[in-house]
Structures are given as C-alpha cells and as structure tokens.
Amino acid sequence: MQSDQIIIFDTTLRDGEQCPGASMNIKEKLEIARQLALLKVDVIEAGFPVASPGDFQAVEQIATEIRGPRIAGLARALQKDIEAAAKALEKAQAPRIHIFLSTSKTHREHMVEKAKEEILDMAVNAVRLGKKFCDDIEFSPMDASRTEPDFLVAITQAVIDAGATTVNIPDTVGYAVPDQFGGLIRHLRENVENIDRAVISVHCHNDLGLAVANSLAAVKAGARQVECTVNGIGERAGNASMEEVVMALKTRQDFFGLRSAIETKHIMACSRLVSSLTGFFVQRNKAIVGKNAFAHESGIHQHGFLKKKDTFEIMEPRDVGLEESDLVMGKHSGRNALRHKLKDLGHDLQQEELDRVFEEFKILADEKKEIFDEDIIILVQKQKWSDDSLNIYRLGKIKVAFETGVFPEATVELTSRDGKTRTATGKGDGPVDAICNAIDKITGLQCKLLDYQVLAKTKGKDAQGEATLRVLHETREVLGKGASVNTLEASGLAYVNAINKLLLKNKSGPLEGGELPGP
C-alpha cells in the first residue's frame, strides 16, 4: 500500500546554503530552521558536518534545539564523514544520516575513479556503518538520472538490504525531463525486489527549469519524498522550489490525490526570511512567492476578476500567508498590537527582541505616516542586523557632501565594542563608495564591494530603503544588509553589517577540503 503522504525534505540549509554567496552564520541558520519547523517540513537537512567546523556546529545546534522535524546531516560514503554526521546529530530527537556516492559512468570515471563493484561495496559498507549510529539512513546515488538503470537497480537493492530506509534519486545536474524521470522511478519500483522496505525520494535541480515538473512526475510514479529548498535556491539554477511543489500538490489534489503536512500559511514568511538572509532576491513573477504571483497583489483588476475571483485565481492568497490583515498600525498602536501584527507576519519574538522592535517602531511612526507590513518586517530584520552581541562596530553619524563634478566626501563615525568612538573621512567615486572608504580607514580592513543594490521595500515617497551588498575580503565573501528611510544611511549600515560578519569568528560554510559537492 502506497501512502498518500508526501514527505517534504527541506535542504535550504545544506544544498541551498552551499551555493556561492548564500552562506549564513549559525544564528541565521537556526532562525531558518525554526521557521521551517513552524512550516512543518518533515525533514530538515541542516548541513554537511564534515565540511567545516562551522557546518558541524550548525547541524549540532539545530539538532539540539529544533523539535518536530527530523534532522538530517549529509555525509560522503566515508567513515570520517559518517562519524562526523552521527556526532553532530547526537542530540536530535529524530536524526537521519544522509549518505551519498556517485554512481553515473562519468562520475565513476572522473570523480571517484572507481569501478561499479567498488562503488557497490562502498555504498553497502557506508550504509552498514551509518546504521550503527542511526536507524534512519538515507542513501543517494549521486547523478542517478545519468546512471545506467540496471546499475541503479542493483545499488538501490543493495543499500536497502544493508538497511537504508530512504533511497533518494537525485537529478544532480538537472538533466532529466519529466516523462523520462517518472519512468525511471517506475523502473525502480518494478525492478528493485525490496523496494517496499524504503521510501523513494527525489532531488531535482533546475538547470532546464524542470526541477518542480520532474519532482511531480516522480511523485506521480510513486516517489514519496521530495527534496527541495525555499524559493528554489541552490547551486547553479537551484533546486526544486518547496513552495511550488507544495502548492501544486495542494491545488491539484484532484489529480495527485496526495497531501503534505506543510502549514502553507507560513510560506510567505519563510520565503521572505530566506531571501533576506541569503540576499537572493525573489523575482517578481516567481510562482507562489513573487510579488506579482497573485493578481490582487499586482494591481490587475480585470473586469472578470472583479466579478468572480476564480476567473483568474487558482489559489487563495491567504493560503500562502498573504492575507491582508485588518490591523492597521500607526503612531498610537501599542506593544500588544505590535505583538499580534508580528505573529500574523510569522515572527514570534522573545520579550527582549519585542521591546527593541517596539522602540524602533515608535521612532518610525514619528517619521512615517503609514506603517505597512513590510515596514514592520524591516524593523524585525534591522533588529537582528544590529544585534550587539555579534557586532564589533556600530555606525554612528554619517555626513556626506555631494556636488556634481566633484568627488563626494563622507565622514563616518563608528563605535567599537569597547565603547571607543572614531571618526574618519573618505573620498570615492560616489557617495556610497566614499562612505565605505571612510569605514575602511577606521577598521583597517581592505574590502572590495562586489555587488550593491537598494530596494524600496515599502510604498510611497517616505519608503524605507533596504541596501544589500556583497563584500570580499581576501577570500571571504559576506553579505551585508541595512535599512533606513535614508538610502545612504542604509548603505552605511549594510557595509558595517558586512564588516561585523567578517570579523565574527564563528563562521560557517565550506572552508576546508576545497569544494565538497553534494547530490
């Protein structure tokens, strides 16, 4: 009997985080993990423990703190990887070790340089070793979609015999097309003798824009776990997008007859959080979570739309958390109203955090007439960016002189953790460049600005601007964020945020052993 439940395996924190420029610190990863738990994903792949001490710690902390979802750690089919994963997962309520090994001809010859028989032995031994630490073992034959189907059958059968409880079929390079990929899953169900003893999972990449389509074709053919990421982030063109898979299953229940446990009303909050923490913006026309995804949001009010909603809308905006709350916020709103509003927006803050956000809220309410939902989200984020327990420097006053035809000059004041305030003046090609140069003079760090963007996050002329920039120092790339009604101040805050991240010792992301690819 096939279950009608689809297991949602979220790999935002592993595959998503692994893509260049998306790396997050432990605090940020924990925040996303909490949001994923609220969303009720079934499995959180928290990281690749052997990849770096930061990765190990992140998996360990998520395993210790997060309750509800199963927590998975990734490992190559190597003893040290499996032992590191097992150790990082020790405190998890429900741990899973996810072991992967390349199986396709091209990977066998050029990556692992091993023959089929050796691969088979390695896989079986790895699963057996994992089984000593953990009942729940997932095995991924990497590049499965380009592996000879007969060999895939053989290895699947062997790892299930060795104790694998989930077999994940990755389309590692995004090569598959839906009919063929669904056929491959059917082939496994028909030819692997012990297939009933494991869950079939799929992990699709989006190189041809088919990751979601391939995942759904696999589900139709009998896969019961889908690996995906929030907003579809991930290496190259990314992974299957979680919100698209989930909403397709929900909206087309009539066709699939399947369900997931996801609390879809938290989708928007999670999407915004991931976008904000990784700096990967969501395109306007992105399905489900893009700004224009719902007709009412894009301001298109066709005649038919006004007469009857479902002439154009196949989903309810409120199902993904886009409900316009009737609670209007302004100058006279109290702390309790703010708390309610924050909850509506998916942020359950601790008292201390709430107090700080409330203080900022009062200041903003004096500056701005109307406070929109986006304003409040920015306040929450700002509070995190300026978390003093993590910061070495705090931005004080900025003064910028700008005149057409003259190099702009900026004077910046920074206060360091020991309470000392220093001021420096810098010139630059533009005012932002001048601000960054002045900050560099104080910190003594030589940084290169790789990318810089300012977005108006709210409506109106007095909108808050959010500055996002990427900074390179030696070989490390970090993301900085800042928001203010004044875009130059937002830029200064973003740059200081990036500097603080550079100075933070507790860094995460793959640091050792060069590139460690995953399935």
Ligand SMILES: [Zn+2]
């Ligand atoms: Zn992947």
